[in-house]
Amino acid sequence: MHKSLSLLACLAVGFQTVVAQQPAKKPLDHSVYxxxxxxxxxxxxxxxxxxxxxxxxxxxxxxxHLKTATNRTLRLVSRGDSALFSADSKFAVFSIKPQYQVVRQAKIKKKKPADMPKDSLGIYALESGKLTKYPNVRSFQLAEKAAAVAFLAVKPAVKDSLKKAPVDTVKKITDQLLETKKEGATLTVINLLTGTKRQFEAVTDYQISKLGNKAAFAVSAPKNSKTIKSGLYVYDLASGDVKLISSGKGVYKNLAFDDAGKQLAFAAEKHPEKALVKPFSLYYSDFGADSARVLVQPGAKVLKTGWSPSGFGKIIFSESGDKLFFGTAPDPIPQDTTLVEFEHAKLDIWNYKDDYLQPMQLKTLKKDLQRNYLAVIYPKQGNKFIQIEDQYLPESFVAELNDAEYVLATTDTSKRVSMQWEGTTLKQAYLVSTLTGERIAINPKAAKSRFQLSPNGKYAVWYDYASKNWFSFSVATRKTTNLTEKAGVSFTDEENDSPDDPQPYGISAWTKNDEAVLINDRYDIWKINPATGAATNFTNGVGRTNKLIFRYTIPVEKKKFIEPKDNLWLLVQNETNKQWGYYKKNIASTKSPQLAVMAPFGYSTLIQAKNSDNFLYTKSNVSESANVYVSSDLKKEKKLSSINAQQKDYNWFTAELVHWTTPKGFKATGVLYKPENFDPAKKYPMVVYFYEKLSDGLYKYTAPAPTPSRLDIAMFASNGYLVFTPDISYTIGAPGPSAVEYVNSGVDALKKNSWVDAAHVGIQGQSWGGYQVAYLITQTNMYAAAWAGAPVVNMTSAYGGIRWESGMSRQFQYEHTQSRIGGTLWEKPELYIQNSPLFSLPKVQTPVVIMSNDADGAVPWYQGIEMFTDLRRLNKPVWLLQYNGEAHNLVKRENRKDISIRELQFFDHYLKGAPAPVWLTTGVPAVEKGRNWGLDIPK
Known part of the structure; x- marks a missing residue:
């Protein structure tokens, strides 16, 4: 026994020696991004x-990465992108991007768009392993149900033309094609199974049919060309025939085949180049005649006076091919060319009767100029025409199985002004017959509702915010049924803490023939008969009993409904411990769902093979990147990727749930991130970051990344910080005090631990979090440093501002949504003042950095200026970062990297005692802008 103990002791010493010799892991730095x-x-x-x-x-x-489901690598393609499998599972088709450094150098040299490096196209045969590449590709289309591909290349290698041309003529045409995009590029169409390939020149637009049997393309002939004729052509891949079905110069758009590839429709305008107004016509061909015929032209009797087919409306055949949906629109107003531009008055006129504020109108100007209204025509039935939408009824939803007779259409006409303070509008809904044009009112009075149409078009279904119930309207019986009132549970947000109607938990899916709809409550999924309202708890109450949140998404791409014998794989999160997993239940079963997997990971939604039980998904946790897995039962899984091997060299971090009770007795939850090398015998500075509720992301993998303005948790934790993210619940009318209630009490609870450096706690927040940072430092001096990104500090001035990214007034968010005041400025002025940090800035003792950018489209950037100038007036330590031309959250990567460096420098200085950089001490004067960034640490 003595010898054994001695041997174990020696082994232990030896093991400790090996461990001691292992190099310490590095903290993350800004070079790793x-x-x-x-x-x-x-x-x-x-x-x-x-x-x-x-x-x-x-x-x-x-x-x-191209692999087998058994994890055998077939091919690694550098810079492969936008990849697709052919329907027969024999080919992978993808673009190949230019090298990053090549593109970078081209940008440095300020090359024109036409001279920038181009994509290539890759076609990989999965069985033989043959990879074929084509250069200079602008776009490609893979037939949805066949192994056929078409692509447009900007530098044509002319082999096959509409007509054979002499070599010198081809060279001349090629040179012209390279000079201007208006004359198109070379279209290549390939039958991947036979290898048959054809090329066509001067193509401006193209479309391949779903079955891959035909390709349509528009040609814009180069000037003075004797070999190429402008028009719309159809190429038959089986016969090899090429047919000109519409001739003449002009613009050909929105090419559309029916599902069988036996009909084609498109919009075209062939007006003289100098015409002031160029309305489109709708063309159609069933390939029986020599040329396409005009179905609807400008001024047609079936149209409203002054209307034409739209060049911007999407053209779609119904699945049977009997109906053709397209858009119509008023003819554009011609511009007066006699006016001289520099003598024009330039102004925007705001009128209190306008449906939308001028900034909203300007934001949607392009969309409004292209606005069109859905119509349907029957080419095989004497061109019977029905106008579905119009200016009163401007929005509609066609059933996914689009041969359904009725289309769901909605209107908020005459109800739009209130969007300024409500944030939404009241809507009326109609079912519009595609056969007769009959309009059936679903809700006789405009209401706040959310509508959808069932896949077969048999039911309109909507959530009514006033009654907090889901309703259905039967097309057959024209009966309205309350679907959820007898279920005995709420189908709306049970935790709603905003002064607005709670949101519904939503619809998961429909079963075949619209026999049942799956609707979510907080935890469970209900299977409800839309005709009668008969409801059963599909998950058998397992969710509510065990605090499990069940949700479902159909995993097969483009599958529209649940089949009668389908097994449903239900994504589940445990509300208590935040773990994720999947349960399984057959759609026809009455038994409780069966657990497949539940683990301390985050799972993505499943992607299922169309003709196989194999699933593709990712899973991750705080220390493992989201990698790809394949499985048929989610128990026996095959890992297909393994990324970020370099992570093992760096000090990473852990995450754990923390719970505490607030001063008012509320139960609170948050997440605490610790360095991987955490030592409870040491003291650690802590940064608190918050935005509403973040604890559901306990198992989310957070990569180190240059921040758009949030806190980079990975970077801070790796560098020896504790990071705390408390959930916040709100009392209406008291958003600021609510932050105090939850954030400060959470910090106080953690400070009881000996390993928290209570004297060195910082706070960071962006947007709504930035507002709360600004508020918190007016209420307490417990924080050693603060960082407020895009904060609102003066609710009285922000209330009447504009969200410039959308053009909407900010009033609605104070009265109804995130800002949670619950009334107008003149109804509750005291709440606006009490919740505004501005009025308490003299109390601030905490050094604070503000980020407020001059192109912020969500928060008026003068809010940051108000905070900065007032704190400066009070001689408080404050800095303002204004990124030129940047948005609410930083977009440009160079700016994200810059702020990431400054954020760590700032907290290192105030929470760790590190030397301050120049930008914190002496600043950077305007004369040094672009030459000195002030990041250096003075020696």
């Missing part, structure tokens, strides 16, 4: 045998 990877665009082939996904660094060249 670009290399950090993520997995995106994962897909599985229809037969379930092949998968693809991209591994992309934050900046640089990514790699497309």
């Amino acid at each position: 670009d290399q950090w990877q993520s997995v995106v665009n994962q897909k599985i082939s229809n037969n379930g045998k092949y998968v693809l996904f991209q591994v992309k660094p934050q900046q640089g060249d990514g790699t497309l």
Whole structure:
């Protein structure tokens, strides 16, 4: 025994020596961002045998992975992107992006768009392993149900033309094509199974049919060309025939085949170049005649006076091919060319009777100029025409199975002004017959509602905010049924803490033939008969009993409904411990759902192969990147990716739930992030970051990344900080005091631990969080440093401002949504003042950095100026970062990197005692702008 103990002691010493010799992990630094990877665009082939996904660094060249479902690598394609599998699971088609450094150099040289590096197209045969590439590709289309591809290349390699041309003529045409995009590019159409390939020149637009049997393309002939004729052509891939079905110069748009590839429709205008108004006509061909015929032209009797088919409306055949949906619109007003521009008055006229504020109108100007109204025509039935939408009824929803007779249309006409303070409008809904044009009113009085149409178009379903119930309207019986009133549970947000109607939990899916709709409550999913309202708890109450949140999304791409024998894989989160997983239940079963997997990971929604039981998904947790897995039962899984191997070299972090009770007795939850090398015998500075509720993200992987203005949790935790993210619940009328109630009490609870450096706690928040940072430092001096991104400090001035990114007034958010005051400025002025940090700024003792950008479209950036100038007037330590031309959250990566450096420098100085950089001490004068960024630490 003595010898054994001695041997164990020696082994233990030896083990300790090995451990001691291992190098300490490095803290993350700002050089690591670009290399950090993520997995995106994962897909599985229809037969379930092949998968693809991209591994992309934050900046640089990514790699497309082509693999078998058994994890055998078929091919790694550098810079592969936008990949698709062919319907027969025999090919993968993808673009190949130019090298990042090549594009970067082209930008440095300020090359014109036409001279920038171009994509290539890759076609990979999954069985043979053959990879074929085509250069200079502008776009590509893969037939939805066949192995056929079409792509447009800007530098044509002319082999096959509409007509054979002499070499010198081809060269001349090629040179012209390279000079201007208006004359198009080379279209290549390939039958991937036979290898048959055809090329056509001067193509401006194209469309391949779903079955891959035909390709349509528009040609704009180069000037003086004797070999190429402008018009719309159709190429038959089987016969090889090319047919000109509409001739003449002009604009051809919105090419659309029916599902069988036996009909084609498109919009075209062939007016003289100098015409002031160029309305479109709708053309149609069933390929029986020599040329396409005009179905509807400008001034047609079926149209309203002064209306024409729209060049911007989407053209779609119904599944049967009997109906053709398209858009109509008033003819544009011609511009007066006699007026001289510099003599024009330039102004915006705001009128109190306008439906929308002028900023909103200007934001939606392009969309409004392209606005069109849905109509349907029957080419095989004497061109019977029905106008579905109009200016009174401007929005509609066609059933997913679009041969349904009725279209759901809604209107908020005459109800729009109140959007300024309500944030939404009251709507009326109608079912409009595509056969007769009959309009059936669903709700006789405008109401706040959310509408949708069932897949087969048999029911209109909507959530009514006033009664907090879901309703259905039967097309057959014209009966309205309350679907949820007898269920005995709420189908709306049970935790709503805003002065507005609570939101519904939503609809998951429909079953075949519209027999049942699956509607969510807080925890469970209900299966409800839309005709009778008969409701059963599909998840058998397992959710509410066990605090499990069940949700469902159909996993098969483009599948519209649940089949009668489908097994449903239900995504679940445990509300208590925040774990994620999946349960399984057959749609026809009355038994409780069965647990498949539940783990301390975050799971993505499933992607299922169309003709296989294989699923593709990602899972991750705080220390493991989101990697790709394949499985048929979610128990036996195959890991297909393994990214960010470099993470093992860095000091990472852990995450844990923390709970406490607030001063008013509320139960509170948050997440505490600790460095991986956390030592309870040491003291750590702490940064508190918050935005509404964040604890559901306990198992979310957070990569180090240059921040748009939030706190980079990975960077701070790796560098020896505790990071605390408390959930906040709100009392209406007291958003500021609510932050005090939850944030400060959470910090106080954590400070009881000996390893929290109570004297060195900072706070950081962006937008709504930035407001709360500004408020908190007026109420307490417990924080050693604060960072407020895009804060509102004066609710009285912000109330009447504009959200410039949308053009909407800010009034609604104070009266009804996030700002939570619950009344107008003149109804509750005391609440606006009490919740505004501005009026308490003399109390501030905390050093604070403000980020407020001059192109902020959400918060008026003068709010940051008000905070800065007033604190400056009070001689408080304050800095303002104004990123030129930047938005509410930073977009440009160079700016994100810059603020990430400054944020860590700031907190390092005030929470760790590190030397202050120049921008904090002496600042950077305007004369040094662009030459000195002030990031240096003075020696």
